[in-house]
């Protein structure tokens with residue numbers, strides 16, 4: 001799970017200072033952002049109530065996710081949340097948002113770890129999307145990320161992941177080098193999530209997945225969060241120097257939630 005959080009940390013500087021350089025340095029002003037905050041919120045939701053749900057339980061489950069999103073937002077309101085999310089989070093009676101941005105895909109990792117059955121996982125993914133991203137594009141992206149992680153955890157190959165994604169969700173046949181030329185900041189899920197998956201598919205280890213995702217330019221923290229989360233599930237290994245760089249830059253509340261979750265679900 002920390003693989004996604006570390007991607008967020010390393011990418012945070014480059015969300016503002018876009019780079020196309022694969023060998024970019026890790027910058028001192030890097031910090032966790034909304035991606036990590038909401039991953040922690042999803043961890044907490046599952047830790048509080050891991051029950052499986054049926055098709056008619058999705059709505060009730062979405063309220064549980066919503067409560068934790070709001071709770072964690074209240075701890076870190078300045079972590080880089082978008083306006084639309086902030087307005088929603090500050091207003092307890094706010095209705096569902098229909099955002100089609102990548103915010104639902106960046107926080108979905110704990111679900112893929114906790115629910116091994118694909119049907120159950122997808123119901124949980126949907127419930128996690130509904131409060132803020134009740135939009136087909138956002139749900140598709142979140143489902144694609146969760147599926148990638150689950151296939152990796154089940155021992156699937158990159159070809160298995162690619163085939164699954166291409167069959168159901170996206171055309172991901174364009175190489176990263178081609179995408180990089182014109183890639184810009186656009187947090188729309190259908191624009192930024194497929195390249196993040198490709199960044200993982202073209203990697204050879206955890207660090208190269210992060211470097212691929214950040215050096216696309218654009219929404220670097222979220223792209224690296226997504227590529228890093230899948231890469232961790234696939235490679236099972238994060239270099240020590242990355243852990244040391246990032247661990248100092250993550251708030252203890254986030255760390256504790258993610259650690260507690262890892263102890264239960266990632267052994």
Ligand SMILES: [Mg+2]
Nearest residue numbers: 033034035221
């Ligand atoms: Mg962010």
